[in-house]
Amino acid sequence: MKKILLLSLILSQLIFNLTAEKFEFKYTKGESYRILSTVDEDVFVNGILNHQAEIINRISVEVTDVTPDGSGIHKANFMTSENSVGQNKVSTWGQEYNSIFTRSKNGTYDIADEYFMPVVRNVPVFPDKDLKPGDTWQAEGHEAHDLRQTFNITTPYKVPFTAYYTYQGETEKDGQKLHVIKAIYNLYFASPKPDMNSISPAKDEYFDYPISTMGYSDQTIYWDNQRGTIQSYTENFRIQLETVYGNIFVFQGTAGAEITELKQVNNVATIEKVQKEIEDLGIKNTAVSADEKGITISIENIQFKPDSAILQESEKEKLIKIAKILSAFPENDLLISGHTALAGNAQSRQKLSEERASAVAEFLIDLGIKDSHHIFTQGFGATKPIAPNTNTEGMARNRRVEITIMEK
Numbered sequence: 001m002k003k004i005l006l007l008s009l010i011l012s013q014l015i016f017n018l019t020a021e022k023f024e025f026k027y028t029k030g031e032s033y034r035i036l037s038t039v040d041e042d043v044f045v046n047g048i049l050n051h052q053a054e055i056i057n058r059i060s061v062e063v064t065d066v067t068p069d070g071s072g073i074h075k076a077n078f079m080t081s082e083n084s085v086g087q088n089k090v091s092t093w094g095q096e097y098n099s100i101f102t103r104s105k106n107g108t109y110d111i112a113d114e115y116f117m118p119v120v121r122n123v124p125v126f127p128d129k130d131l132k133p134g135d136t137w138q139a140e141g142h143e144a145h146d147l148r149q150t151f152n153i154t155t156p157y158k159v160p161f162t163a164y165y166t167y168q169g170e171t172e173k174d175g176q177k178l179h180v181i182k183a184i185y186n187l188y189f190a191s192p193k194p195d196m197n198s199i200s201p202a203k204d205e206y207f208d209y210p211i212s213t214m215g216y217s218d219q220t221i222y223w224d225n226q227r228g229t230i231q232s233y234t235e236n237f238r239i240q241l242e243t244v245y246g247n248i249f250v251f252q253g254t255a256g257a258e259i260t261e262l263k264q265v266n267n268v269a270t271i272e273k274v275q276k277e278i279e280d281l282g283i284k285n286t287a288v289s290a291d292e293k294g295i296t297i298s299i300e301n302i303q304f305k306p307d308s309a310i311l312q313e314s315e316k317e318k319l320i321k322i323a324k325i326l327s328a329f330p331e332n333d334l335l336i337s338g339h340t341a342l343a344g345n346a347q348s349r350q351k352l353s354e355e356r357a358s359a360v361a362e363f364l365i366d367l368g369i370k371d372s373h374h375i376f377t378q379g380f381g382a383t384k385p386i387a388p389n390t391n392t393e394g395m396a397r398n399r400r401v402e403i404t405i406m407e408k
Contacts, residue, residue, distance in 0.1 A: 020130035021167075021179065024105040026228025027063050027072030032264075032408070033229075034333070035059040037257035038373055044250040056081045056091050056373060057257075058333065059118070060408040070105040077408065078117040081376065090361040092354070093335060093378040107139075116146040116156050123163055123183055124221055124230075133169035138162055141185065151209050151243075159213045161185040171222070178231055179223040187215040187239065208243045215239035232258045260331055265295050265407045274325055281321045293335065294407040297322060298386075301396040302356075309355035311363060319360065322403065323367045334370055335404040336361045338379040342389035342398070346381060354379030360401050 039055040058079045065073040081094035099118070101111035107125040122141030131137075141163050144156035151157075168180040190212050215238045224231045238252040274295060275288045285300045299322070303312040311319075326334065338357030340349045357377040365372055387394035 020132040021225055022130050023126040023167075023179070023181075023223060023225060024070075024228060025072065025103060025107055026105075027066045027070070027103075029063055029066050031261070032060065032062040033259055033261050035061065035257055035259050036333075036373060037255055039253060039255040041251055041253035044248075044252075046248055054083050058376075060406075062408075067102070071102050071110075073100070073102050075100055076117065079376075090336075090358055090365065090372055091376050093376040113155050116144060119143055119145060120217075123185075123219070124165060124181055124223075125163070131167045133167055135167045136165060138164050143187070147210070150249075153209065157191075157210065159187050159189045161187055173222055173231070176224070176231065177226075179225055181221040181223055183217075183219040183221055185217055187213055187217075189213045208245045208247060210241045211244050212242045213239065230257075230259055232256070265329065265332060265405050271295055277325050278322075281324070283318055283321050286318075286322075292408065294332065294405045296402050296404045297325070298400055298402045300386075300400045302360075302399065302401050304356060304359070307352070309352065309359040311359055316363065319363055320367065323364060323369050326364070326369050326403070326405065329405050333406045334361070334364070334375045335406055336364075336375065336377045337402040337404065338377070339384060339398060339400050339402070340382050341395035342382045342385070343395070349381035350379055352379075353381050356401060360403070364403075 035057075037057040037059075039053075039057070041053050041055060043050045043053065058081075059076055061074050061076045063072045064075050067073065076099045078097040078099060079094055080097075081091040083091060097115075097117045099111070099115040101109055101115065101118075103109055106128065107122060109121040111121065120141070120143055122139065125139035125141065127137045127139075139162070140160065142158045142160045144158050147153040147157045163183050163185040166182040168182055171178055171180050191210050217235060217237045219233055219235045221233045222231045223229075233256065235255040236253075237255065238250070240251075241249040243249075271288055271290055274297065278286050278288065278297070287298045287300065289296050289298065299315075299318065302318075303315050304310055305312065336357045338353035338355070338360075340353050340356075343349070344352075354377065357379050361375050361377050364370060365375060369375075382389070382398065385394075385398045386400070387397040389395050389398060
């Protein structure tokens, strides 16, 4: 009987060892990756739908060092682009935020108050033990909201929470073995009266600030334990802010994110390869350069119908050839920048440069090179000339669209 019991205990331990997993973040100095999250959000003010928005958050991250205890020191750039639903086919390159933070092996953040990003901190946090399907645990975290524009609060507005986790087991997603982790937390935070020294002077005679925050987040995290990182996640959320003057702001919707290792393109071999392909394809008036964002293909003297953003047929043929080059970089996002010559007024030049960048982006989307979440646009008007605007030749060069294959 004792032997049977002993064998049963040994067998149980073997089964546990086979199914249990130790989860922790793994960092390598010099590695870089991109997080692309999309948020579909309804915004209500005092019970009335104010607007519906699609928000794209693009985050490029580099691990600059790894500490002796295995924590990773990160340098990150966050870009947020927001469009009203149904407004645009492509996303405009939005406001950028830089951030520096340390994240431990179990997932906790150490970040200074000068940085507003990331918003959700300490999710997930892992316990220091092996986990098997069905195991649960909890850990503290917080959301750090940027309320500078809405409420003139110049430091992150932090809302603490306790997250409850369940390890649901293994799954296969996109041909990859992943682990499914459920993370749920509720928000309720009664705000202390703000320090008026941390608040920017308001133009109005009164200052409306949050007095309470409530809501919830329900996340499904897909974890790659081999690489020690999140592969993707989905989320349902609702946040409600009540202010001192009784106004109620509600933000609710769904979100999702994908995490991708960035393909390094800013090297001599890749630049020379792209330049040679442009020459072999007979693409005229096109130059290749590199900067911190990646490799840029500059199409000079690009032809649109007069005073419009409608591409001439000759330029469509040129873009079809360039698309063949771009197809070699499926993991890298594209940034399309529009420029004009010095003609008309600054406002019209800015508008035209944005519209022409969008026209090129939409054409590339229609060709199937990228979807609308992986191509961004911006316009500079005539603020970044590459030649004098004093003659026809110089103005033709300045009238250009640049396509950047992004590595950051």
